[in-house]
Amino acid sequence: MIEANRPDLQSWVDIPADSDFPIQNLPFGVFSSAERSARPGVAIGDQILDLQAVAEQGLLDGLGCERTDFAQPTLNAFIDRGKAATRAVRGRVSELLREGSDLAAEAASVLVAQAEAILHLPVHIGDYTDFYSSEDHARNVGKMFRDPDNALLPNWKHIPVGYHGRASSIVVSGTPIKRPHGQTRPNDSEPPVYGPSRLLDFELEMAFVTHPGKPLGDSISTEEADDYIFGLALFNDWSARDIQKWEYVPLGPFLGKNFGSSMSPWIVTLDALEPYRVPGPLQDPEVLPYLAYEGDAHYDVALQVEIISESGAGKTVCQSNFKHMYWNMRQQLAHHAVNGCNIRGGDVMASGTISGPEPGSYGSMLEISW
């Protein structure tokens, strides 16, 4: 077991009982405050540990990073150090924050309340890929738009279908998204029209952030894949369904998606999710050897979507779980690199809508309003 994951660890930081950020998590992000320029930090309870300040105190020396890696407005320099270094830093942060630490005073002096911080997009994203890896979602969409009796296309159970998305318009959660204008064809017997999208949707997704991969021309095996995954974020792939419907044949989604995608400010390391590994579904037909994998490579992460109206009233519209994926991250990454496509540190690969088998677990309004 990774030491920082030990269930018995307690922090000297006062952590609210319902916090998503106990000492066993320690997600990484980028924050700024009135006194601090944008810089890496680690969430603990409702506090943030200022990693730039911790590094300047010398407390991250000797772990495979340079102090300057933490004097940056993104996590890229840190992530680019690779899995061993990011794991070591998480381990050191865990030591600093646990009860009985000799360095608690030093760490406490550089804690910032989340309420006083602005959270930023944590990485500069080189390339963004979106997969389509939930069988329930693909099946629902196939039934709606194509043939109810053959909802999955012939390739779907053989390859983790994916497409390239737009990196420039990925913003941190909470950034307002402007309703897109564009071309749609509401009536097939009439010419297309221009105007605001009338079918704006969300998509409940998770996304993983990569460590630097191999050079162009080399592939990554499913066995190696975890070493190239730094961590995961929540992801909302906003979708203008009317624009998408008119544009997407034959080259895929474009303006129906690229007006904005929201990503959570905190990246939970793959290491922190280690205790939540679960088996994936039986894959039938059997996948080709380059997509085969051993062990548990799916993750039990409860997810929900709440829509809050202008009046402040909230309504939970979806309760799903990351474990519902058909294709897992190892398979997605191995497939992405099988042709030699190079992966850079800070690339983002999203899961596609995560729908579960029950109507209450559908991860998009397209399916909820079906």
Add this chain to the structure above:
Amino acid sequence: MIEANRPDLQSWVDIPADSDFPIQNLPFGVFSSAERSARPGVAIGDQILDLQAVAEQGLLDGLGCERTDFAQPTLNAFIDRGKAATRAVRGRVSELLREGSDLAAEAASVLVAQAEAILHLPVHIGDYTDFYSSEDHARNVGKMFRDPDNALLPNWKHIPVGYHGRASSIVVSGTPIKRPHGQTRPNDSEPPVYGPSRLLDFELEMAFVTHPGKPLGDSISTEEADDYIFGLALFNDWSARDIQKWEYVPLGPFLGKNFGSSMSPWIVTLDALEPYRVPGPLQDPEVLPYLAYEGDAHYDVALQVEIISESGAGKTVCQSNFKHMYWNMRQQLAHHAVNGCNIRGGDVMASGTISGPEPGSYGSMLEISW
């Protein structure tokens, strides 16, 4: 007329008669040599003007750039200064290189022979978009794969169809491309197989490089579009047709394309192409107002593809022209931004295969071998 485009200009640099780089062109690129780290330069005949050195001499002061913009291994800092600055620098370089210049000696002292230089990918590419804007190409592909009587899909004449590609695997022309492995389904009645692509193709394209656009949420009109286009490169969208065929429905090209794309080292400014403007085709049906444009927005640029075997024997397999586009760059950029998608400096937008109406002008082996 832009002063640097004057046909009567002559350079004191000795320029081979068949050069693509007379003083009226002055394309920008990035080069290095035994003595010089990678830095911006301008091609003139078979020489390169070292822009970092020119800037250090103070000869680019007062034009809207900083000297440090030219002490970079990409053109991004320069391009990020916007159209007025890049136009002014091209104008100043034209003055330095023309016959009778007072500063000829200073400029001559920082010329480097192209034969002694290594040419690099000229920009850091934030996002890469590939359009599908040649009617002949789209019609040929439609006839081959779909319905010969309805070769163009219903949306094709209403929107410049495009998709997001992979930025990480774009390399400078001349970089070896490794034949990709991947999953294909050679026989529809049998399971898919894994192996090297057996249908590796090129695609003759041009690509434009952008100045920084507007913030997320704002659009760019066709009238404004030229101000956001820095220049053009030659582009080869390598394509594994067998991988593409199996993967691309319904979300578009992915591993069939993202193993590598080649881009020319020299970016010809849109300004330098001003004398080559020609009218585009009549667009019928009439496009929506946001895609309408005035004047000549197509460009007469002769293009050809030669395949050279290992023995060194070359064969010209295609002679085409950029003027064959149905959708022009203004329309592509206005469409790309109509939904508020933000454009960054150094983004690349490629034309899609440029096929002409005659068989000898088809821009891909897919069509040539039809």
